[in-house]
Amino acid sequence: MGADSFWYWDVGAFVFAGDETCVSVSGKQYVTSDRVIGNNDIITIDLSPQAGNIWGDYARTIIMENGKVVEDIGMIENLEWKRGLQMEEKLHAELLRFATKETTFEKLYYHMNEFIVENGFVNLDFMGNLGHSIVKTKGDRVYIEKGNMTKFGDVKYFTFEPHIAFPDSKYGYKKENIYYFDENGLMKL
Secondary structure, eight states: OOOOEETTTTOSEEEEEGGGGGOOOOTTTOOOOOOOOOSSEEEEEEEOEEETTEEOOEEEEEEEETTEEOOSGGGOSOHHHHHHHHHHHHHHHHHHHHOOTTOBHHHHHHHHHHHHHHTTOEEOOTTOOOOBEEOSSGGGOOBSSTTOOOBGGGSSEEEEOOEEEOTTOSOOEEOBEEEEEETTEEEEO
């Protein structure tokens, strides 16, 4: 699709399946698994393509049941997997409801982490953050984390990528989109 490189440690895609979906690591430590995907399995794919100086960033958790991808969350038979993906949808809806150009990255960090816990989940991210700005140089990224007083209106694009699980579960869930503000408010790219 036109990518000429990968901006995150030259890793084109992080792929985790089954109990690996709870793993959260830096690209420096990522190792491709030799796991075989089963007929009933959960898979998380996180992409970081780059074309010139333009970054892409996209993640999804995919459910396989009876040897086929289940595209409609409502049709997922495994109740735990269904509830995990429904929570990801709920988190992205809450982002759209809550965030404004004046919201700081820190304020969103605290709000969303409380929202995650209130809904019976935990944040799995190895750094505890929930996303980052999209920039041209990795070192210029700022994160949705405590202590970051940058306002969302001060960045052109940002990701929202909560990586969550039920406490003590062996399965994790992730959905990542890129967002930006225009005259109509917060928009998904």
